[in-house]
Amino acid sequence: LTNNLTTPTENLNKPAPTGENYQLPITNYQLPITNIEANLNNLPPSRAAVYARINLAQSLIRLKQQNYPNARSELEIAQVLVAAIQQAKSLQDQQATSYALGIMGELYEVAQQRENAQEVTQQALFIAQKIDAKDIAYRWQWQMGRLLKQEGNIKGAIAAYTEAVNNLKSIRRDLSAVNPDVQFNFRDEVEPVYRQLVDLLLQSEPSQENLLQARNLIESLQLAELENFFRASCLDANPELIDKIVDKEDKAAAVIYPIILSDRIEVILKLPTQEKLRHYVADKSAVEVETLLEQLRKSLLDVTQTTQVKRQSQQLYDWLIRPIEAELANSKIKTLAFVLDGSLRNIPMAVLYDKQQQKYLVEKYAIAVAPGLQLLQPKPLRSQPLRALMGGIAEGREIEGRKFPPLGNVSLELERIQSEVTNSEELLNQTFTVSNLQNQLNSTNFSVVHIATHGEFSSNPEETFILTWNQLLKARDFDNLLRASNNQNLSNTIELLVLSACKTAQGDKRAALGLAGIAVRAGARSTLATLWSVDDQYATELISRFYQELKSGANKAEALQRAQLAVFANEKRPYFWASYVLIGNWL
Structure with a gap:
């Protein structure tokens, strides 16, 4: 770069350059940009x-980073920022001054002028902290963390990243504090902060302290993601730490935390009654992992692709389970609880295939998915009589311009459940409306709410819904309905929410976020749901067997495992038995 960009403090007070020398030839994207500059x-x-x-x-910085043809030079971009800084100072607008200085620091970072980048970023951070603008400060702490990492100061980088994450947590608790001029893009501006800090913590041979911090960070990230989904706080119940459950309540359960980083999968293992966390690595890039997960997801939805499912899920098994087979056996583990990351949530862990033993994971373990380290306090269903509210739509419907075909097995499914849970109420077809659902939930304490209808989970809450007779019940409204009933009946928490015949949106890598969101926000201790819709005799048999096993005293994870294996005995193709996942407390 020219000297005009190498000394930040002196340049920020210079007049913004003008004149034809600073105009680039007008080609492709530059015509609108030149017009924008003139208008500015x-x-x-x-x-x-x-x-x-x-x-x-x-x-302009993004275009430069992407090596866009005829991208503006760093000097020309700096001139835009110098004008912004001067104007912000003339307005005595400290927020805007901090933001413009911080972006100037980013420009120096891109230009690989680390010393200047740190100086300007520090100025931006000082102003942001002085005015307590956490939504801006975290960005410059993140930026300092990257710069310190680049110069090999890992300890300093971890400290800067940690401050950034602490500010993000504070912002999350007080959404009204977010500067409306600074719009958050969760995937680009929040998630990378957490993941890059986890990456730093888990490099080489991480200490127990680093493993704990990394695990807590992924928990915070998942909670932040859910709260970003609902634009509201997600955890206001009395949570139980998952460690306490495996150490005291279920000593035959282990918790597995796979973390997808840019160049590898980090896996943290918590064994019962053992304070020390285990840790292992699969050297597979995020791109490779995401590609495999996408292929496996497509194969699972095709009933003819069982061979491909085995081949693809075998790789996942080798990455996540094989390194700990001996430890799981030595600890006499019967249940695996997964705290899943990213696109792993779209895959039922039951289908992970052990090629050596020629067994799916569900043949070896009961399986649950925990939405995080904290669960609602366990209260096993076997300790109380079941009381169920059942609802569903069997007939074809057309709602909001969308056609939903008939679900031929819904009536039979609800009938079979009634034979297992005699203390139950049914809302079928015309009676399955929001008002009827609300009245039932408010008037009676149900331990189980079972809904068999079309539904779709998406990373967009407006596209996450379940079908009632006369409307699409969106995620937020459904959540409010269940939470309102819990608030009215303070002695009652829904122990089990079952969402049968639902599916995750195709082509949406984060579709299971909608499912996790409903599971967490509904306030139910556990949610049993389908990742894809299977409307046939096997689905009916599986659900019926699940309730039989609950009645016989099995916990929820064991009941699901036995129900899946009962179907598996007659139908080996995963399409028919693998779609059900248990989320939340497995006891």
Whole structure:
């Protein structure tokens, strides 16, 4: 770069350069950008004008990073930022000044001028902290963390990243504190902070302290993701730490935390009554992992692809389970609880295939998925009589311009459940409306709510719904319905929510987020749901057997395992038995 960009403090006070020497030839994308710059220069000084310049500079930096043809030089981008900084200072707008300085620091980072980048970033951070703007400060702490990592100062980088994460947690608790001028993109501006810190903590041979911190970070990330999904707090019940459950309540259960990082999968294992966490690594890049998960997901949805399912899920088994087979056996583990990361949540762990023993994971263990380290306090269903509210739509419907075909086995499914749970109420077809559902939930304490109808889980809450007779019940409304009933009946928490015949949205890598969101926000201790819809005799048999096993005294994970194996005995193809996943407390 020219000297005009190498000394930050002196340049920030220089007038923004003008004149034809600073205009690039107008080609492809540059015509609109040149027009934008001309319009910006005509705007009167204001906060909006400052942020418009900052946003333009950010866009130009991204084009530069992507080696876009005829991308602007660092000097030209700096001139846009210098103008923004000068205007922000003239307006005495400290927020905008901090933000513009921070983006200038990012520009130096891209230009690999680390010393200048640190100096300007520190200025931006000082201002943000002085005005207690956590939503801006975390960005510059993150930026400092990256810069310190680049110079090999791992300890300093971890400290900077940790401060960034602490600010993000604080922002999450007080959504109203977020500066409306700074829009958050969760995947680009929040999630990478957590993952990059986990990456730093787990490099080489991590200490127990680092393993604990990394595990807690993934928990915080998942909670932040759910709260971003609902735009509301997700954990206001009395949670139970999962460690306490495996140490005291279920000493035959182990907890597995796979973490997908850019260049590897890190796996943390918690064994019962053992304070020391285990740790192992699979050297597979995130791209390779995501590709495999996408292929496996497609294979699972095709009833003819059982051979491919085995081949693909065998790789997952080798990455996640094979390194700990001996320890699981030595600890006499019967149940595996997974705290799943990213696209792993779209895959039922039951199908992981052990090629050596020629067995699926469900043939060896009962399986549950924990949405995080904290679960609602366990209260086994076997300690109380079941009382169920059942609802469903068997007939074809057309709602909000969408056609839903008939579900021929729903009536039989509810009938079979009634034979197992005699203390039950049924809302079928025309009677399965939101008002009827609400009235039932508010008037009676149900330990089980079983819903068999079309539904779809998506990473977008507006596209996550279950079908009632006359409307699509969206995620937030469904959640509010169940939570309202829990609040009215304070002595009653729904022990088990069953969502049968639902599916995760195709082509949405984060579709299971909608399922996890409903599971956590509904306030039920456990949720049993389908990742894809199977409307046939096997689904009916599986659900019926699940309730039989609950009645006989099995916990929820064991009941699901036995029900799946009962179907597996007659139908080996995973399409028919693997779609059910148990989320939350497995006892």
